[in-house]
Amino acid sequence: MTATRHLIGLLLGTEEDWPRAFKEILRRLGPVAGAGGTQHVFDCERITIEPFGLRDRPRYDLVIDRLAYWYYHPREWLKKVALMDGVYLLNSPFTVQSMEKHAAYCAMMRLGLKVPETVLVPYKNPVDNARYASTAAQYNRPFDLDAIAERIGYPLFMKPYDGGAWRGVSRIGNPAELHAAYNQSGGMLMHLQKAIDDYDVFARSLSIGAETMVMRFQPDQPMHLRYAVDHDFLSPQIGAEVVTIGRLVNAFFRWDFNSCETLVKDGEVYPIDYANACPDVALTSLHYYFPWAMKALVKWSVYALVTGRRAKLDLETDRYFDIADDAGASYAEKLDAYRDLADAYFEPERYHDFCASRLAHVDEIVLDWVAGPDFDQLLTRTVRSTYPAHEHDQFIAHLRGLLGLWVRDESTRLRPA
Numbered sequence: 001m002t003a004t005r006h007l008i009g010l011l012l013g014t015e016e017d018w019p020r021a022f023k024e025i026l027r028r029l030g031p032v033a034g035a036g037g038t039q040h041v042f043d044c045e046r047i048t049i050e051p052f053g054l055r056d057r058p059r060y061d062l063v064i065d066r067l068a069y070w071y072y073h074p075r076e077w078l079k080k081v082a083l084m085d086g087v088y089l090l091n092s093p094f095t096v097q098s099m100e101k102h103a104a105y106c107a108m109m110r111l112g113l114k115v116p117e118t119v120l121v122p123y124k125n126p127v128d129n130a131r132y133a134s135t136a137a138q139y140n141r142p143f144d145l146d147a148i149a150e151r152i153g154y155p156l157f158m159k160p161y162d163g164g165a166w167r168g169v170s171r172i173g174n175p176a177e178l179h180a181a182y183n184q185s186g187g188m189l190m191h192l193q194k195a196i197d198d199y200d201v202f203a204r205s206l207s208i209g210a211e212t213m214v215m216r217f218q219p220d221q222p223m224h225l226r227y228a229v230d231h232d233f234l235s236p237q238i239g240a241e242v243v244t245i246g247r248l249v250n251a252f253f254r255w256d257f258n259s260c261e262t263l264v265k266d267g268e269v270y271p272i273d274y275a276n277a278c279p280d281v282a283l284t285s286l287h288y289y290f291p292w293a294m295k296a297l298v299k300w301s302v303y304a305l306v307t308g309r310r311a312k313l314d315l316e317t318d319r320y321f322d323i324a325d326d327a328g329a330s331y332a333e334k335l336d337a338y339r340d341l342a343d344a345y346f347e348p349e350r351y352h353d354f355c356a357s358r359l360a361h362v363d364e365i366v367l368d369w370v371a372g373p374d375f376d377q378l379l380t381r382t383v384r385s386t387y388p389a390h391e392h393d394q395f396i397a398h399l400r401g402l403l404g405l406w407v408r409d410e411s412t413r414l415r416p417a
């Protein structure tokens with residue numbers, strides 16, 4: 001019997017840790033049975049950046065991208081392989097690259113989500129274009145920044161309309177801070193957004209296809225402590241709402257791999273940052289949750305390839321807007337209807353059936369690997385390449401502790417006494 005070979009391409013920046021983990025889990029997984037007794041085998045490799053003909057056939061069947069947000073050449077290659085070659089991309093390159101945070105705010109406000117009040121203000125400094133000054137002189141109306149802030153109410157956040165990685169984000173408590181931050185913003189285009197202050201919990205959900213991990217996030221901590229290991233920090237109802245919001249965003253924009261930040265206060269869920277497609281999945285930041293993320297990435301990729309899942313490039317927004325415009329439906333009813341659309345897109349039941357029948361061994365494989373010496377080597381190598389020498393011992397111990405905890409919890413889950 002001949003097997004179908006699938007090559008998975010990884011489009012990467014400088015990261016070494018998760019690609020190695022992904023490749024290793026894929027290798028240990030081995031061939032996977034498809035429909036009608038077919039066999040599927042997988043390999044993966046880093047994609048290099050080369051000239052490409054627009055009619056060239058790519059070697060890859062699926063690509064996971066963490067680079068194209070930053071560079072034009074791979075970005076345009078992704079659009080080409082999505083449009084011309086049916087390569088399965090975890091995120092639609094059209095929405096990732098043309099819709100920044102701002103468009104994501106607009107879309108989810110349109111659907112009635114509780115995105116805090118947000119105003120876009122014009123550039124502080126002229127953009128670098130010879131015609132800007134004369135155009136601005138004609139069209140830029142003077143505006144009262146203080147009045148806008150008063151209307152939103154303090155405290156508020158000023159942050160770039162296309163932000164990421166906390167670049168240019170500041171919390172503003174009064175008019176003096178408002179003007180200082182605006183003067184500083186220079187050539188960045190800024191949102192002013194009402195702060196959700198004194199929230200009860202910051203829930204950050206990471207979705208990979210039909211799986212979502214909701215984690216308690218501590219933004220004021222250093223990177224390695226931001227994700228708290230905490231399993232019961234949301235009521236079942238709020239937890240379900242957070243998952244639904246993440247899946248809704250992803251189904252709406254055709255993203256399979258995205259993280260969504262929500263603030264929970266007095267039983268209400270406020271989404272504040274959910275256009276983070278291709279999010280950070282570094283071992284040093286995800287720690288305890290790293291094995292879950294790697295496993296989910298492998299499982300979803302294998303599922304997509306074996307079942308011949310096709311990426312959708314059209315958004316069919318009317319299906320969402322019709323729900324949003326249903327005057328008789330409550331917020332909770334709309335969320336349920338959005339969840340149905342998201343489920344139709346991600347097919348969680350079909351995915352879980354597939355995992356149970358074809359990938360039943362993956363949990364044991366990953367547990368053995370994480371508990372063993374190869375993973376420890378990955379861990380120590382990652383720490384050595386991430387932190388200065390005097391911090392190596394501290395971070396190796398820190399990560400070993402958290403991954404050891406995961407191994408204990410996972411062993412209990414898989415092999416209950």
Ligand SMILES: Nc1ncnc2c1ncn2[C@@H]1O[C@H](COP(=O)(O)OP(=O)(O)O)[C@@H](O)[C@H]1O
Pocket residue numbers: 116157159163164165166167169193194195196197219261263272273
């Ligand atoms: N409206 C808000 N209310 C409360 N905190 C906020 C708000 N907006 C941003 N923050 C805080 O600022 C951080 C960075 O803002 P965010 O919108 O997530 O930008 P980035 O895309 O750079 O991560 C958030 O993680 C959160 O801690």
Ligand SMILES: [Mg+2]
Pocket residue numbers: 165166261273
């Ligand atoms: Mg954020």
